[in-house]
Amino acid sequence: MDTTSRVKRRHKVWPEALKREIVAACAVPGASVSMVARQYDVNTNQVFTWRKLYGGVADAAAPQILPVVVTPEQPPLSPPPPAPTADVIEIELPSGYRVRIGSNIKAAALRVVLDALERR
Known part of the structure; x- marks a missing residue:
């Protein structure tokens, strides 16, 4: 051995x-x-x-590789509020309510709204 x-x-x-x-x-x-x-x-x-x-x-x-996900552009969920124009009248009532009235409203409809707000 x-x-x-x-x-x-x-x-x-x-x-x-x-x-x-x-x-x-x-x-x-x-x-x-x-x-x-x-x-x-x-x-x-x-x-x-x-x-x-x-x-x-x-x-x-060192450079690194990162995952990228490309998605199509999504439309907004709700339409943006309309921009105020010169054809809009805003009325602030003593009770604190504020009413915006466009030029296409009928006088009778406006009277109904104002009367209802005055009673509150």
Whole structure:
């Protein structure tokens, strides 16, 4: 039986400050993650992991795709109130009622309305 001792692989431990420095180097305009990883002798996938872990400074400035929904323009639910014209008379009664009268109302109909409001 072979008594060869097993060698345990050790992963390199990177100080947090250096990880953040590498992530910041990736955020420089025109920087490539793979080029920065080579400069620091780090695996590119490790740098992507650190970018996610430390907020990915470059990711904040990256364009994002957002959902857009286009709907046809809806007509207003109710017609806008008619604009006052010169053919409108407004009468404010002492009881607090206000009556707006257009030029096309008949005098008899107006008399009925005014009499009814006066009795209130």
